[in-house]
Amino acid sequence: MRPAVLIETQTDFNRLMSMLADASQIAVDTESNSFFAYYERVCLIQISTDEDDYLVDPLSLKDVTPFCQILRDESIEKIFHAASNDLIGLKRDFHCCIRNLFDTAVACKLLGVKKLGLAKVLDEHFGVTLNKKWQRCDWEKRPLKKEQIDYARLDTHYLIPLRHRLALELIKRDLWQDAQEAFVKICSQEVQEKVFQPNGFAHIKGAQALDNQSRRILKDLYRYREQEAKRRNRAPFRILSNETLVRLAMDHPGSVQELARVKGLPKSYQNSRAAYGLLELIRRTHDTCDDMKM
Template sequence: MAALRQEPALALDTESDSLYRYFYRVCLIQISLPDVDYLVDPLRVPDLEPLGDLLADPAHEKVFHAAENDILMLKRDFGFSFANLFDTMVAARILGWRQVSLAALLEKHFGVVLDKRTQLTDWGRRPLSKAQLSYARLDSHYLLPLRELLAAELQRRGRWREAQESMAALAAVTYVEKPFDPDGFWRIRGARDLRPAELAVLRELYLWRDSQARAANRPPFKIIGDDALMRLSQRQPLHLGDLRLSERQVDHYGDSLLAVIRRAQEAPPPQPPARPRGGNGRPDPNVTARFDRLRTWRVGRAAARQVEADVVLTNDALMAIARAAPASLEELAALEILGPWKLEEYGAELLEALAA
């Protein structure tokens, strides 16, 4: 930690095991300085509080690529807070660069080719392989020089204030646990085309799969995939030989699946989820009209800047402004949707679009 405290900036990345665990977690934290890379194993290191203190210290800049997910996971698992962030992907998008993945940026600017297949391996298993360790190190190793390149270009093109405002907002992102939705089966592709009796089977299989995934601490798709759930719901086999699953799946889950299907055949069909309260769930037509005008304005602004539309403003921001319908810059500022730079840059144009 002493070496980290001596540096004005440090680069970070994380790896998790979300492809292999139901209750996934941060499994590795990579930290790079100009002349050294550290790999921190949170599964083995009992106390990460000193690192948390450093991440919250505004005297040290923390450089990430696509920071939001890393920040959310670090907040969830360790209760960390953040200050003074630089996100190389956010910077590249503000500049209008078309290829903004880390792999593309490293290959273009440093001639480094990342083997992204390693990213999909199980980061929760120990020991980590040499390939995993090498990949993890490279993921943060070039972030500091990439940051310098991007910062210089942001300054040159007059986008530094915009970038600072966007990156400051990252520190405030909040992890919100998404509980299991028992009605989530309605979102499986093709579910709404099923007959009522088939939907009843799909619902029971969907609930069964989640319980199995929790018990085994494996992602639901590694128990049985959505396509297989749909096939079973339609065919409703009664014998192990008719399941048409892998040998492993039949051995582990065959009898249980048949029992679920038999039980579901006696269950009433599920009813579609209720629409949100308030008429037919559709927004007020005046709000919709304002939102459409704001989106039309955004399309033009984004095209002029040669950036993706959400770099200008997100759909959520546009909808919030459309609902509030501010009539002055003071009212627009009071919504606390726009930071000072975006208010100054876009405020008058937004009001003009609303009033059109």
């Protein structure tokens, strides 16, 4: 296995895209920062050919239009594993549409495979072990670690030979047309704008066990967390976890000291402006509930 090629300049990127324009098929995957940021973005694009693996850093590029042209080119087959989220991210961030897709996860499902995760599939077919430690790391951080590069390139390195194995089996079982129809359907999906559901708090574990007053506090805390996540561009659970929201709603602390004793409360909410803002929200909701009882 040759070393992966890291593409970090527009010149190298344009050169790679010119080369890929003559390819008959490429394997593609992406990595994002969805586990860390509220406004998710594609942070890495992995591309493999029959010979090499490339890691494209879109954060360092001014223009990824040539890649979108590759994705649209019907003469080039694009091989993904569980393409849905990748395609949505590429469409959302770069307005890329795709034609001529082969999704190895969909192919596996049609063939009756039960465990569709890439790690399991690669282990079954090639005896390869993926280090899942890096699956949810912050892919926006630079520079990338060697371990991240090693992990990322394996996501696409085996997809082309995997595609060939699965295609033969699909044809053998007369499932090729079914697969093609499924691939086209995936390509046509649209980006859905993220919409906050204010009553989503009710689905948090432990919410149903709260009394009415605590549930009202939980609802307001849930809305507050969403607003803070947007403002700070952080994943909501990194502002306050669901477990912490429930504990705050249940204990409704009235002082900084009481707040600091809430298990799981981030340090940023201990004796700070954020702490007093949180206490004021809890107090205001608590008082409103008391007034409604009168």
